[in-house]
Amino acid sequence: MFGLPSVKLGRPFGIPLEIDASWFLILFLVASSLTTSYFPQTVPDLGPVAYVALGLGTALAFFASLVLHELAHSLVALAGGVKITRVTLFLFGGVSQMEDEPRGPGHEFLLAMAGPVTSLLIGGAAWLVRQALYAAGAVEAAWVPFEYLALINVMLALFNLLPGFPLDGGRVLRAVLWAITGNLLKATKWASRAGQTLGVLLITVAVFGVLNGTFDFIWFAVMGWFLSTLSASAYQNQLVRAALAAIPLRQIMSTPAILAPAELSLAELADGYFLGGRHKTYPVLRDGHVIGLVSIDHVNAVARGDWPSTTVADVASRDLEKSVAPPDASVESVLGMFDASGPGAVLVVDEGRLSGIVTRSDIIRVIRESVRRA
Ligand SMILES: [Zn+2]
Structure with missing residues (x-):
């Protein structure tokens, strides 16, 4: 509180x-x-x-x-x-x-x-x-x-x-x-x-x-x-x-979603994605399918020495059902998915196809703008 x-x-x-x-x-x-x-x-x-x-x-x-x-x-x-x-x-x-x-x-x-x-x-x-x-x-x-x-x-x-x-x-x-x-x-x-x-x-x-x-x-x-x-x-x-x-996800999603290949090592992920990147969570891709989400917390939970030998697929969360929404869903309707315990990102899926991603930083930005206008 x-x-x-x-x-x-x-x-x-x-x-x-x-x-x-x-x-x-x-x-x-x-x-x-x-x-x-x-x-x-x-x-x-x-x-x-x-x-x-x-x-x-x-x-x-x-x-x-x-x-x-x-x-x-x-x-x-x-x-x-x-x-x-x-x-x-x-x-x-x-x-x-x-x-x-x-x-x-x-x-x-x-x-x-x-x-x-x-x-x-x-x-x-x-x-x-x-x-x-x-x-x-x-x-x-x-x-x-x-x-x-x-x-x-x-x-x-x-x-x-x-x-x-x-x-x-x-x-x-x-x-x-x-x-x-x-x-x-x-x-x-x-x-x-x-x-x-x-x-x-x-x-x-x-x-x-x-x-x-x-x-x-x-x-x-x-x-x-x-x-x-x-x-x-x-x-x-x-x-x-x-x-x-009143704001649909399609309006704030990053598209195309930046994806992390499943076999990427955590060291490569940290250097190539988190460092300088805007997002703290990325969808993980294997054989053309999104198999999970990897966040900066997953990476930090692994000892730094093990980063080169650990792949993204090893640490990614596979619980995807709770983080998928259609592009017409409102930002308000997905707020619950950004709970501290959640994956921190929503995959925007249109007719079975991944059309974009909305991460915690996108949500924070929209909330800030709405607060300023309120
Ligand atoms: Zn009461």
Whole structure:
């Protein structure tokens, strides 16, 4: 999200789940404030080990609540046929990166509501457990964490329901505007404006608080700044996406594609192709057929001493199905193929014949131009 490294957690339901590095800071802050302040105040007279265990356990349960919130969004997206590229948890929650826009306003509405509804259900369930434990006469240390989880999940739902895009509430607003105007771009514009306005309001509340001598609302400033920035960039992303959707691959592809013969050595490839060449990925040709793609990463994975004796065919990726598109496909439709884990190039194939290639550098160039115009 902020260019920090993220940690991969696995693939529940086939959805790649990642944690942004900023989240570890939040986990640490939540766990330490629970350990040193919340639990010692609400459950007095326990030992330090008990407080650390309560703090860490509750912080991890909060983290699990966040994961469930995001998975709910992703599952509704998947049910509507929208592929999820990845889910990243960061500062105030998570972001589900989708390959496409929701199918329509109805789908977007359900998709947006799934997260807050899940948080409210978790909060409600935690409250019921708290009540049951309390009624059964359990010790405070047993039911206080559930009370906290109930509260934090309700707060999470309420924060995410603020009507500023790209928060869940902003998505609900966008769905409504989309349904009224029939125009996704216009709907995004107004939902983002609402987010920016809301951000400024939150900052204003914090400033008034400080002027009146209280720092209780200082978190509003952080959330407000966060929301304003996120809203502004979300609308710009939307503009760029719309621009890219209007550009066909044939317009930006290199043609004829520069091909690397299968028997070429890596040393020859490095000198003749990567050095001074514009691209970092080339299709590999054997007997007139493209058999794979070779990228600068493949070459760098081999020790330099072995470059003269290793051929291009030895290291090329053969997974071609995921990197082929027709010339009429839009740049926007192939963005998912340029994921960090992907091959970094799209072969443009017209009626079974290779007519050109689009590489990561082509995509970056088009995105830069679209951003400048947006
Ligand atoms: Zn959400």
